[in-house]
Amino acid sequence: MSLTYDDVVAKYEPVLGLEVHVELNTNSKMFCGCSTIFGAEPNTQTCPVCLALPGALPTVNEKAIESTIKIGLALNCSIAPFSRFARKNYFYPDMPKNFQISQYDEPICVDGYVDVEIQTDEGPKQFRVEVERVHMEEDTGKSLHVGGATGRIHGADYSLLDYNRAGIPLVEIVTKIVPGTGKYAPEVAKAYVSELRDILRGLGVSDVKMEQGSLRCDANVSLRLIGSDVLGTRSETKNVNSLRSVERAVRGEMIRHAELLNKGERVVQETRHFQEDTGLTRSGRSKEQAEDYRYFPEPDLVPVAPDAAWVEELRAGIPERPSLHRKRLQEAWNVPAKEMEAMINADVLGIVEATVALGADPTKARSWWLGEISRLANERDTAIADLAITPTDVAAIVALVEKGELTDKLARQVVEGVIAGEGTPAEVVSKRGIKVVNDDGALLAAIEKVCAEQAETAEKVRNGHLPAAGALIGAVMKETKGQADAARVRELLLGHLGQA
């Protein structure tokens, strides 16, 4: 590859556009009463409606409409007093009706924006990403193509169809083109999706798990020569399954486009699939020939006309924007930006906040959740939220440590006990008989024993080589089964060896 990213942005101005699909977390599907639980046995969450049996009719899930309106409001959109569903017609085996109920020219939310902040060479800078529309639609079923090299329908030996996903409520959020980002296009794209994810999580309308597909991003990228008004041909990159991938995909596409354009070649208007391993995209469906979906208003559903008073009621319930909320927390807790980001990435910010609200010191709360508890979650291959430990437990543990009733090391045992389901921290402490050894006599006895066993090391310390004390302290801690306060052990040991 000859072109560097700097070469690209010296010559071209990237034009971004982002389409995000969000699976709503409603209990039932968009147009029927079937359950939406992820990962059930194939075809167990279906009914005449989502299987498109002859005669079956859709009815609208009111909760999905409510969630969509909330999203629109949180993205500063206008809520249309009248909107309609439309049929998007095309044949595919995993689409039961062979049309998708979506919204076309009359979406429910229009004209919003999201402000995102990124770090630039000149410091933090804000970009406004304008939202063109937010609309509702239903998901398709899932095809599993078995055999063949590519895992695609062509060349497969056979295909399996699972209609559990058919009819899951989806919301599509489409931005207007985002010009003026310059070399920061990849960062802006990532920041937008990240901000969006936080907003949606804050609203409680979706799981927003990119890796499970409950939030999917398509990144549209084109380049134009700096100073030119002529928009370039865009590519649409799908399969972007993480925030990092959003950034990589945009950057990769910018370079790919620039290489083509520099060679005098043409960018093909097409769908491209992002490859997580290489960070490159591979060619998908061509969009040169615009597909004709024969949209028309869905005659089986009456128009959606939300009551203005209801919309206002929903507006009043929209929470503070997560990014503003975070800024407030960061200042209050006096945490470095990097640490904030770590908490967000580990999805513990809310839990830390709850722990702090229960009286725990912010730094301590953060280090428990981000450190030991995250590690244990990883070890068990579960989400932190699924562990049997609550902010109340952690706040109690922090308090016990502060009171000197637990050492950090003992506290870790308590955490483990709580997660193992042994009860509250107090219960674990009492059941396991955990207590700090405060008896200097017992500690000194242990110190003497250790110094006798490791006479050579003890001698080094006695001669002023303090780093050697670590090994002795460790041995004493072991001797006292970790129930001693390491600081006190150090103090007594150094006294014992004449180094106090």
Place this chain on the structure above:
Amino acid sequence: MIRSTAAEMAAKLVAGEVTSVALTQAHLDRIASVDTDVHAFLHVDTEGALAQAAAIDAKRAKGEKLSPLAGVPLALKDVMAQKGIPTTCGSKILEGWRPPYDSTVVANLKKNDIVILGKTNMDEFAMGSSTENSAYGPTHNPWDLTRIPGGSGGGSSAALAAFEAPLAIGTDTGGSIRQPAAVTGTVGVKPTYGGVSRFGLVAFSSSLDQAGPCARTVLDAALLHEAIAGHDPKDSTSINAPVPQVVTAAKSGDVKGMKIGVVKELNGDGYQAGVRARFEESLELLAKAGAEIVEVSAPNFEYALAAYYLIAPSECSSNLARFDAMRYGLRVGDVDGASAESVMNLTREVGFGKEVKRRIILGTYALSSGYYDAYYGSAQKVRTLITQDFTSAFAKADVLVSPTCPTTAFKIGEKANDPLAMYLNDIATIPVNMAGIGGMSLPSGLADEDDLPVGFQIMSPVMKDERMYSVGAALEAALLSKWGAPLLDKAPVLGGAK
């Protein structure tokens, strides 16, 4: 017994003069003796009907309070999903499919203890005006077995006219209840759109389809109407309002002081002389009964047929896309190595008949990018204009009237290769569907030139269905006293006489 009205049968059941099992058996026997000639039924559920009848008799014996039509048999158009019972819509593509669920209409019939005898023949997916488009062969008109019984619900109306059932369910997208009623000398009602749930009605054109009652008298139709109508949360387009009081209206039959508007555009050129004569005669009888006859104009009705043949095919092209061999029904070409696409294509090629394909192609074209505005878009505008025509006409009259169709029953095969001539049959019925209002056809006598039944159409505003029942009952009473016997007594004797 089988020549009685449903109301009379219900009275005998209540009085204990007959059991539902006996009544059901009598109709099953009649079907066995005449249906080889008429071919009104695609499936007769002998066992199910008798079991249902026996259960109802048992309930009655226990003294349970039953609904007005409890124990009376009925024929169901094969476009309605009935759990466990073959439902083909007259199409090969659904051959062998048994729905795992009941349509709301069927659920309501069962709730009202109406005995379902079986499924009646129809034009494939309700597309047609003669029942000749059924993949399972045509139904014959009991008045003349060489003639069509109307369509698409020819099976339901023929079953009534042949005394195979006293009640039937039809569906009406452009006249499929009313036109068959007209050409078989029976009564058929298309309720206000949204008055009867469409859940489980296999869709042809969603914005036009409406299920309704078919019977031999206006009162019977009203009784069935009330049994099947009402709000259904499973149908988003179902109207959440009380069911119009159609039984009360049918019982009173009072038209004194009512204004009856004759639609200027639905008469005259193109209407058979005998049809016009019977229409004029009916108007005179209504005037005598105390109604005021006024003339109204609906200038946009002339575009109704053209607009209908854009909207209905457009919706059908999308509605019928689900018949793709993936989940149910026919599957053709599923050999080793065949792609899903080729199986879909072959199945649709073999499974759909000519008229259905014609309309799918027409609708696909009309919705295509670049043509949408000119075709589907314009048709929707016409639809609005037609609705406005009705609004102004109803400002001048309580109900509107016209002949139901321009001619009496034509010969089987006569128009099979001339779709436009076939489509013209529905010229007077289509505007009602376009505006979503109510429409009824009832017999107004026989045309002088061919001694075949002529239908009289009554149209009422949205959710004012009771008005057409008042007018229908008044006209029916006046005609009955003029004739001295029901019109169907003049129909030739079937079966036994052969």
